[in-house]
Amino acid sequence: MLHKLIFQLGERFRNPSIRKWFAFLKQSENWSIKELEAYQLKQLKSLVSFAKAHSDYYKEKFAAIDPASFSSLADIAQLPILSKEDVLLHTEKIHTKHNFKKVFKATTSGSSGDPLVYEREESADSFNRASIFRGYSWHNVQAHERNGYFWGFDFSTSKQFKVKLLDALQNRFRVFDYKENAFKKFVKKLQRARYIHGYSSMIYQSAKLINDQKLPKPKHIKMVKGTSEKIYDSYKEEIKKAFGVPIISEYGAAETGIIAFECAEGNMHINMEGVIVEEIDNQIVVTNLQMKTFPIIRYQLGDYIELASKDIKCSCGKAHYILKEVTGRIGENVYGKKEIYPSLYFYYIFKNLANKHNIKLTYQIIQKEKGILIFNLEENLNTKDEQKLRQEIHSYFANDIAYSICPNVQKNAGKQKNKSFISYL
Structure with a gap:
């Protein structure tokens, strides 16, 4: 050959x-x-x-x-x-x-x-x-x-x-x-x-x-x-x-x-x-x-x-x-309105969803302002599954963080490594 x-x-x-x-x-x-x-x-x-x-x-x-x-x-x-x-x-x-x-x-x-x-x-x-x-x-x-x-x-x-x-x-x-x-x-x-x-x-x-x-x-x-x-x-x-x-x-x-x-x-x-x-x-x-x-x-x-x-x-x-x-x-911090959290929390939120409810999601979280997060998901969520995601988010951040969930978001793959959390702070 x-x-x-x-x-x-x-x-x-x-x-x-x-x-x-x-x-x-x-x-x-x-x-x-x-x-x-x-x-x-x-x-x-x-x-x-x-x-x-x-x-x-x-x-x-x-x-x-x-x-x-x-x-x-x-x-x-x-x-x-x-x-x-x-x-x-x-x-x-x-x-x-x-x-x-x-x-x-x-x-x-x-x-x-x-x-x-x-x-x-x-x-x-x-x-x-x-x-x-x-x-x-x-x-x-x-x-x-x-x-x-x-x-x-x-x-x-x-x-x-x-x-x-x-x-x-x-x-x-x-x-x-x-x-x-x-x-x-x-x-x-x-x-x-x-x-x-x-x-x-x-x-x-x-x-x-x-x-x-x-x-x-x-x-x-x-x-x-x-x-x-x-x-x-x-x-x-x-x-x-x-x-x-x-x-x-x-x-x-x-x-x-x-x-x-x-x-x-x-x-x-x-x-x-x-x-x-x-x-x-x-x-x-x-x-x-x-x-x-x-x-x-x-x-x-x-x-x-x-x-x-x-x-x-x-x-x-x-x-x-x-x-x-x-x-x-x-070393990647998530900033709430009052507290600071490790980005590792995102790993547990989505791992819990997969283990407890068999909801497997592809995600990327963006933070541009303190106390606010954007959860970008590639998949679409029905009302029931979205509620379970909200429950998991609340269990880690309570009311210290406001957030939006955006389904059907395609990540820009190809140019470089994709990160699961991106902070602009």
């Missing part, structure tokens, strides 16, 4: 260690939890020693810490927490002074603040890609297979040409225009695709187009993967109907690498060979065990999470701990 050969040549050129890492990860996915945690402890000690020796920032922060004395993963608590502000303020100092053979310039999206620009060594980059490919293998997918990609498309004509060339080398295609005709052409191309990935909101919109207009459904899709955005309960049925398989989730960040990947049984397994995940006050704290150019150690990523009990075993057979849910972003 020509596409497979081109993909592998490109892979070998850019990520020469990826095959080694993939083979390792396929072996370690069968390890016991004891073996996985032993590997994590070994990597943690090595990482902290390296960071202390080669990073000016960690030289100061870890001055009184002897990683050689660590006897269990619980000893990670001796290390200070790293905030996003720390990372942005001390980017240069955090970088290690070491001669890595090959490095890549990496940039975060900056969707929740200023973008971060840093360097990542080839080994860490290859490990991260191999982690994604391992996740694909759980769904009988190989990365070189024909795939449709839903990502931002705010490109100039010259950039579009470059992106199309890079996509062709990776046997993938994407939509560059959100107009219906362009989307229909994209959907037609999906007939030859084996998997779909990207922004969940755009995948959902394509599924709706297929279902509503009764377009021919792609018959060979093995995996639909949503990333970078919330996967609403309301998306799932529409996507399964259009593509024949459920949407699965990949969770991670540029600076932490892949944190968790969903298996065929529907559980998000933590990528334990690559990260240590702590849940502190319902917030995720991540240590990237593989990156040494720019060590990310006990990093407050900015999400609320819920880890599954360590006693829960997945029927897929993998021992890796399970991330039960990513419940929301930290």
Whole structure:
């Protein structure tokens, strides 16, 4: 297969260690939890020693810490927490002074603040890609297979040409225009695709187009993967109907690498060979065990999470701990007339509606003035369901917030990540 050969040549050129890492990860996915945690402890000690020796920032922060004395993963608590502000303020100092053979310039999206620009060594980059490919293998997918990609498309004509060339080398295609005709052409191309990935909101919109207009459904899709955005309960049925398989989730960040990947049984397994995940006050704290150019150690990523009990075993057979849910972003406030509330309340309002009443809604909440909210919903609501939504809103905000409910509002998918709460205050 020509596409497979081109993909592998490109892979070998850019990520020469990826095959080694993939083979390792396929072996370690069968390890016991004891073996996985032993590997994590070994990597943690090595990482902290390296960071202390080669990073000016960690030289100061870890001055009184002897990683050689660590006897269990619980000893990670001796290390200070790293905030996003720390990372942005001390980017240069955090970088290690070491001669890595090959490095890549990496940039975060900056969707929740200023973008971060840093360097990542080839080994860490290859490990991260191999982690994604391992996740694909759980769904009988190989990365070189024909795939449709839903990502931002705010490109100039010259950039579009470059992106199309890079996509062709990776046997993938994407939509560059959100107009219906362009989307229909994209959907037609999906007939030859084996998997779909990207922004969940755009995948959902394509599924709706297929279902509503009764377009021919792609018959060979093995995996639909949503990333970078919330996967609403309301998306799932529409996507399964259009593509024949459920949407699965990949969770991670540029600076932490892949944190968790969903298996065929529907559980998000933590990528334990690559990260240590702590849940502190319902917030995720991540240590990237593989990156040494720019060590990310006990990093407050900015999400609320819920880890599954360590006693829960997945029927897929993998021992890796399970991330039960990513419940929301930290630090976004909702302003009432008198009080301030966390935006996490919206997660619970709509989760309660789904769990208690089987009302699954696609929503975006807007705040332009204190004490006033606009609830934009893609779906239409009957009187009974709207009353249940009003009851849930009242249970969290009482009379401190006035609000309007706007049904049948289409979100502007495509240009960038869709956020469930937008505040202009």
